Amino acid sequence: MAQKPGIPKGTRDFSPVEMVKRNYIFDTVKEVFQRYGYLPIETPAMENLSTLLGKYGEEGDKLLFKVLNSGDYLKKASEEFLSSKASGKLTTQISEKGLRYDLTVPFARFVVQHQNEIAFPFKRYQIQPVWRADRPQKGRYREFFQCDVDVVGSNSLLNEVELIQIVDEVYRKLNINVVLKLNNRKVLAGIAEIIGAADRIIDITVAIDKLEKIGLDKVNEELVEKGLSKEAIDTLQPIIMLEGSNSEKLEKLRAQLAGSEIGLKGVEELEKVFAYLNTLNLDLEVELDLTLARGLNYYTGAIFEVKAKDVAIGSITGGGRYDDLTGIFGLKDVSGVGISFGADRIYDVMNQLELFPQDSGARTNLLFVNFGEAEQVYCLNLLKEVRKAGINAELFPDSAKMKKQMTYANKKEIPYVAMVGENEMKDGVINLKNMNSGEQQLVTVENLIKVIINH
């Protein structure tokens, strides 16, 4: 019985055309990462559930894909949880592995586990898929690729600056106009502190993060809902509505946050980063944005987000500094900072803007038509020579009808077709057809190679 094929919700197949484009993105980011001294690592698709759980908040735990134990997985399950259908508690008894949710936590695990082999500061990049049991929607999948670059074991703000340079270079190479938004968690903490709600920093940041999307009134409404006092909200207004150049904003902030030690520390960090950037004269537009909060709870310093200017698709790159990510795995006082390029969204942006190069080089340039046994053998040697000259070439594997072979060449957009039948073999020539112009010429192998290479 034939069953209807399909793939799990929120996952995708990638055709050759799509893969060529995706690889263009991956190759570009890899090249830039390596230019700055970052080297690749990979970690397993599955991690122990214990290393994943509790790292992404309550919401994150729900979005983790859990892998059922092998064998008789119900054996260890308690009758109590089974009969009461307590799936939450049952999970830990029947599943001990899960698919990775991001690349940062597995990276932290990697660093702790291999700390004795690693030279710090450790600069690594990692390009792998991650999985989230989210409900799919526009630009959002259950399986997607992240391209992470991180450096751990250094507190220097030079690292932040370097990552910004990487962003600049990647997007210049990909030809995407972007703006990088920069903020600092310490500043947000300072703000929470001076409005007298230091413990509510998460609620506050989540709310003001939506400023651009839902407007000031709705943000204030949400703050009221979260139980913030009117005074606190009033004090907040001038801060989140700060205007002017980056340096003007910082100046005003410094004054507003005078009473908060942590807040001033944040301002200082931002000033330093901007000072470095000014000496570098980047093309990249970098904007201080106090409403940038990012959901992740583990950021402690800089927060980055990159948006495409010409397409509304949300952020295409994000990241920040986390002071104690490895602490939960037992390695204290190792600070890290990193960013993640969202390959799938970058793909969508480039596709919409038609920024992919026309000729990727990933195509067959020459097809030999198959005329039969004797011709096949003869062509195999020609093929060998042509390939040796660096030309992507193939021989049609069956001696099918000419029409079928030509249609194949046409569909694969192969620009040249070589026809070597009885007559050509006898004369030691190749009948070379240019598929765009339709022109044909009789040539030697040497000339064929020249024609195609000079094409």
Next chain:
RNA sequence: GUGAAUGUAGCUCAGUUGGUUAGAGCGCUGGAUUGUGGUUCCAGAGGUCGCCGGUUCGAAACCGGUCUUUCACCCCA
């Protein structure tokens, strides 16, 4: 997790208030052209109308459930 839309040929979609044998375009296969594709002409194959159940003399159409895809919210890349 909440709310909504959607599902008919390989693909994109028609299909009247419920009425015989469910259509089109593109694609596919064969032929016109036994060594010449992309244009043209001719012919052909291909569908348990997402799945399960209900209403009805009769369901692709109406109702319920379920799954898929899509969109918004939550959250996020």
